[in-house]
Amino acid sequence: MWWRRKQRDEELARELEAYMAHETDANVAAGLSPAEARLAARRKLGNITTVREVVHEMNTIRMVESVWKDLRYALRMMRLNPGFSLVAILSLALGIGANTAIFQLLNSVRLRSLPVERPQELVEVRIADRRSYSGNFDGRRSDFSNPLWEQIRDQQQAFSGMLAWGDRRFNLAVGGEARYAEGLWVSGDFFRVLGISPILGRVFAPADDTRGCGSPGAVISHGFWEREFGGELSAVGRKLTLDGHPFELIGVTPPSFFGVEPGRRFDVAIPICSEPLLAGENGLDKRHFWWLAAMGRLKPAWSAAQATAHLGSVSAGIFEATLPPTYRPENAKTYLAFKLAAFPAGSGVSGLSTAPLWLLGVLPAWCC
Numbered sequence: 001m002w003w004r005r006k007q008r009d010e011e012l013a014r015e016l017e018a019y020m021a022h023e024t025d026a027n028v029a030a031g032l033s034p035a036e037a038r039l040a041a042r043r044k045l046g047n048i049t050t051v052r053e054v055v056h057e058m059n060t061i062r063m064v065e066s067v068w069k070d071l072r073y074a075l076r077m078m079r080l081n082p083g084f085s086l087v088a089i090l091s092l093a094l095g096i097g098a099n100t101a102i103f104q105l106l107n108s109v110r111l112r113s114l115p116v117e118r119p120q121e122l123v124e125v126r127i128a129d130r131r132s133y134s135g136n137f138d139g140r141r142s143d144f145s146n147p148l149w150e151q152i153r154d155q156q157q158a159f160s161g162m163l164a165w166g167d168r169r170f171n172l173a174v175g176g177e178a179r180y181a182e183g184l185w186v187s188g189d190f191f192r193v194l195g196i197s198p199i200l201g202r203v204f205a206p207a208d209d210t211r212g213c214g215s216p217g218a219v220i221s222h223g224f225w226e227r228e229f230g231g232e233l234s235a236v237g238r239k240l241t242l243d244g245h246p247f248e249l250i251g252v253t254p255p256s257f258f259g260v261e262p263g264r265r266f267d268v269a270i271p272i273c274s275e276p277l278l279a280g281e282n283g284l285d286k287r288h289f290w291w292l293a294a295m296g297r298l299k300p301a302w303s304a305a306q307a308t309a310h311l312g313s314v315s316a317g318i319f320e321a322t323l324p325p326t327y328r329p330e331n332a333k334t335y336l337a338f339k340l341a342a343f344p345a346g347s348g349v350s351g352l353s354t355a356p357l358w359l360l361g362v363l364p365a366w367c368c
Contacts (some may be wrong), residue, residue, distance in 0.1 A: 117195025135288030159296030201251030
């Protein structure tokens with residue numbers, strides 16, 4: 001191989017010399033003088049250097065040897081200029097590391113699909129022009145009040161199913177120092193619409209999310225199950241204290257399911273109807289309390305654009321029916337002009353804008 005070139009060159013030199021001696025003897029036997037015989041043998045053989053290179057290329061990988069030569073040259077230059085070499089290596093390391101991190105973030109936020117059934121059918125439903133919001137806001141994605149969510153769910157015709165969720169941190173401690181879990185408020189159809197089946201117990205059904213439900217149970221993530229309950233099969237049926245209120249553990253989700261927000265993981269999910277119990281007041285009827293987000297699964301043959309057109313046609317009635325009575329005239333005018341729209345959500349939803357990330361990912365390749 002290429003790393004034994006010196007040895008093979010020596011072997012080839014001996015073979016060529018043996019060939020020259022054989023040809024010279026044959027020419028002498030044919031009547032030529034020794035000097036003429038060797039000269040004739042040399043002419044027949046041709047350029048010895050060229051022959052050696054041809055034979056070498058036949059027995060090695062030229063590209064590999066070329067890379068090896070370039071690498072040896074680069075190492076010699078680096079040894080002669082250690083300061084420059086250090087700066088160059090650090091620059092390359094930082095560039096490669098930064099681009100790797102950007103790609104991983106883009107992959108999780110926009111490229112990788114949610115680990116649910118047919119994620120390409122999922123769309124996020126929200127107000128198209130989110131400006132001049134007025135009221136109380138709670139959570140990372142405070143897109144809707146509960147009255148708005150219920151109106152959208154009941155009036156839409158574009159989706160085979162809809163789900164809503166909100167986020168909240170629940171205190172697991174019964175007393176003493178607080179210990180928090182990442183929680184979700186979820187609608188009764190949350191897991192069914194996503195196509196998530198439990199690995200243990202069951203998940204919520206629409207009947208679990210009805211007004212006055214109190215504490216109908218809790219569904220936990222696989223990671224939380226292993227961390228808090230040691231992965232015990234007997235965990236289902238046990239009590240979990242959330243903000244001082246007991247909830248029966250009814251099911252555990254698969255290891256792959258983290259929720260619908262890439263980069264975030266939930267620990268505990270409870271129905272939206274439990275909000276009055278934990279909040280101490282009924283936020284389900286507050287039209288100015290923004291704390292929920294919504295998604296839908298498109299019906300067969302429906303596109304996000306068609307769903308947006310349909311949602312736009314029912315928006316006026318939905319916002320008129322849910323107008324907060326405390327709004328001033330200017331706020332009411334803005335509210336009534338809102339239009340609902342559907343946005344592809346097969347890779348989940350995130351408040352992170354990916355445009356700067358795409359730019360950062362493309363610029364190094366473009367400029368270098």
